[in-house]
Amino acid sequence: MADEFTEGPxxxxxxxxxxxxxxxxxxxxxxxxxxxxxxLAQTQKVDLRRISVTDLAKxxxxxxxxxxxxxxxxxxxxxxxxxxxxxxxxxxxxxxDPEEEGPSxxxxxxxxxxxxxxxxxxRRAAAALMARDRLGRxxxxxxxxxxxxxxxxxxxxxxxxxxxxAYARTRTRDEFRPFVMDRDGVWTMxxxxxxxxxxxxxxxxxxxxxxxxxxxxxxxxxxxRSATASTFAAALxxxxxxxxxxxxxxxxxxxxxRGRT
Amino acid sequence: MSDGTLFDAPDPxxxxxxxxxxxxxxxxxxxxxxxxxxxxxxxxxxxxxGRLTAHYAGRGVEVRKLGEAWAIRTAPDLSHLMTREIVETxxxxxxxxxTLAIIAYHQPATRAEIEEIRGVAVSKGVVExxxxxxWIRLGRRRDTPGRPVTFVVTRGFMDHFGLASPRDLxxxxxxxxxxxxxGTLPADAEKGAADLFESAAxx
Amino acid sequence: MSDGTLFDAPDPxxxxxxxxxxxxxxxxxxxxxxxxxxxxxxxxxxxxxGRLTAHYAGRGVEVRKLGEAWAIRTAPDLSHLMTREIVETxxxxxxxxxTLAIIAYHQPATRAEIEEIRGVAVSKGVVExxxxxxWIRLGRRRDTPGRPVTFVVTRGFMDHFGLASPRDLxxxxxxxxxxxxxGTLPADAEKGAADLFESAAxx
Numbered sequence: 001m002a003d004e005f006t007e008g009p010x011x012x013x014x015x016x017x018x019x020x021x022x023x024x025x026x027x028x029x030x031x032x033x034x035x036x037x038x039x040l041a042q043t044q045k046v047d048l049r050r051i052s053v054t055d056l057a058k059x060x061x062x063x064x065x066x067x068x069x070x071x072x073x074x075x076x077x078x079x080x081x082x083x084x085x086x087x088x089x090x091x092x093x094x095x096x097d098p099e100e101e102g103p104s105x106x107x108x109x110x111x112x113x114x115x116x117x118x119x120x121x122x123r124r125a126a127a128a129l130m131a132r133d134r135l136g137r138x139x140x141x142x143x144x145x146x147x148x149x150x151x152x153x154x155x156x157x158x159x160x161x162x163x164x165x166a167y168a169r170t171r172t173r174d175e176f177r178p179f180v181m182d183r184d185g186v187w188t189m190x191x192x193x194x195x196x197x198x199x200x201x202x203x204x205x206x207x208x209x210x211x212x213x214x215x216x217x218x219x220x221x222x223x224x225r226s227a228t229a230s231t232f233a234a235a236l237x238x239x240x241x242x243x244x245x246x247x248x249x250x251x252x253x254x255x256x257x258r259g260r261t
Numbered sequence: 262m263s264d265g266t267l268f269d270a271p272d273p274x275x276x277x278x279x280x281x282x283x284x285x286x287x288x289x290x291x292x293x294x295x296x297x298x299x300x301x302x303x304x305x306x307x308x309x310x311g312r313l314t315a316h317y318a319g320r321g322v323e324v325r326k327l328g329e330a331w332a333i334r335t336a337p338d339l340s341h342l343m344t345r346e347i348v349e350t351x352x353x354x355x356x357x358x359x360t361l362a363i364i365a366y367h368q369p370a371t372r373a374e375i376e377e378i379r380g381v382a383v384s385k386g387v388v389e390x391x392x393x394x395x396w397i398r399l400g401r402r403r404d405t406p407g408r409p410v411t412f413v414v415t416r417g418f419m420d421h422f423g424l425a426s427p428r429d430l431x432x433x434x435x436x437x438x439x440x441x442x443x444g445t446l447p448a449d450a451e452k453g454a455a456d457l458f459e460s461a462a463x464x
Numbered sequence: 465m466s467d468g469t470l471f472d473a474p475d476p477x478x479x480x481x482x483x484x485x486x487x488x489x490x491x492x493x494x495x496x497x498x499x500x501x502x503x504x505x506x507x508x509x510x511x512x513x514g515r516l517t518a519h520y521a522g523r524g525v526e527v528r529k530l531g532e533a534w535a536i537r538t539a540p541d542l543s544h545l546m547t548r549e550i551v552e553t554x555x556x557x558x559x560x561x562x563t564l565a566i567i568a569y570h571q572p573a574t575r576a577e578i579e580e581i582r583g584v585a586v587s588k589g590v591v592e593x594x595x596x597x598x599w600i601r602l603g604r605r606r607d608t609p610g611r612p613v614t615f616v617v618t619r620g621f622m623d624h625f626g627l628a629s630p631r632d633l634x635x636x637x638x639x640x641x642x643x644x645x646x647g648t649l650p651a652d653a654e655k656g657a658a659d660l661f662e663s664a665a666x667x
Contacts, residue, residue, distance in 0.1 A: 031559060034583020077584070115583070121635075121644045122581060126565035128634035133540040135624045136551040140286035140538040143549065145491035146335060148502075149344040156394060158353040158361070160422045166355070167362035168436045170378050190405055237406050279545055281524030282538040285488075286549045299545055321484030339485040342502055 033081035036063065038116050048117040053109035057089040088112075187217060187227035192234035200244050203259035209235060210254065270303025273312065280309040290330030357387045361396060365418070365427050369400035369411030388412070396421065473506025476515065483512040493533030493623050531622030531629070540626075560590045564599060568621065568633055569645055572603035572614030591615070599624065 030036040040059045064082045091105035217227040239246045245258045296306040314324040325334045363378050364370045375383050391397045395417035402408045499509040517527040528537050567573045578586050594600040598620035605611040639645050
């Protein structure tokens, strides 16, 4: 940014700037050479656009000389500006050199005048801004603001892919097998019920329960035990539902069932 | 301000404006005496307060007496505007998505069936969560001993997952073809799932 | 809230009450979008704001547009009653005030531009102070070599200085007409500043 403004006070590296800042002395309350120039220009009491830059340069150089005489250590910025103004002043006093490249002395002087005018305009704008009705001084916000209570609610979501992956997981996980009951030797109660239900409807007389064991479940004792237990439980369930009657003549005697109509 | 204010009190509308501004900007409720002290001479704080209260009747805020002091407060029926609900969406837990998947594939499914497939007990929280999401609901009781409740998926479930029917869910064979399923299947798993689809379709 | 609210928006008077309650409760200005988000479905925050602004015209508090946001503030002519509410703020240095003005009138402004206008380096403390006051914030980086950061003014700035739009900055038109706002800025920077004003006004 600074590069495009080569005719101004040179601002080089960060190190240079830091060194310059260390030397800054706030001479009589001026904030930098431009501020000082503006103050001096205002003493000419003319429109800043019609200011005499040669006079201004002279005023500035006088000020710097005076400061030097008073052994006031001036910041580097002030001295850079002084050198540049001395150069500009000499160019303004000499006839223009047609061979010279870059902006003419008049253009440089005009730019300086513009800078001063702009700085002054910004100062006026700043003052106008600060003079507005300001919050906390002229206008006021709600004294007892009510915050918005935040209620956090968590919802859960899942995608179809999640669902399918989850199902695949439940059907394939390693620990899945051990939890599956090995049903080869087990006649479940549901199976017994399914077998009994269609048969009892036509069962008008007493029939021994053992006759209802499924085929092939009589030989292996383990299978017989399972089938007997589940068929007995199924019979109890159907008796409870009023579908059949159950009887046993003596302890450990055969259990007989009869359909109820 | 000139001495004139001693004798020329502001007109009633001006006094009402003043009380309005003071009450608005005050961090704490103010008593009539406190208001009076802050108004120019000759003002009647109580009367201005009365007019202000009437002006705000039925508006979004109201002038309310709190003990001996007065304040402007939100109308009680609008208090719901003062809370902001932050809805946070998180992924369903693994237990919940698996339970849901089993219900979707095997519906109607009893708790015992879900537990048998997952190999762990189904927690009450998971079922409640899925019901709250309106993804599962109770189906008909199973006509087996104990008449256990069954779970089925809901219309909401189909809407969320973009399914016309749970039968549109890819079967295990298709899952495997899609690379979603690797590892060995239990011998009867595929058949079992297919069977269940059939029975579900019949209902 | 039932689904019905999707279709049955509250009537205009009810919407106005709601906006009134929300604006009253907030110490900081709220944008139309923020208001809209807190109103039930189907409400028109902008229209309700318009009615509310008209209702409060001439009262002790007023509805004010502050940048892109809206707030209820006490009427400026009643500031003499508010001595008790005045918040004593640290007096700003001349450097801070000028830096703030340069950012406001030239935004987005780079540090180099501020330094060029003031003729001195911007001290770090000034930028920090203005940021702490929530009057300036970082804008988008300038698309020039080095991609310098830019500064823009905030919603807090608009609120503090009671500006409805960046165009309301005192003397802005005159400064622009005099060519004092775009003198040595590169063409793209100028465009950037213009864009910002435009887009701010459009929002």
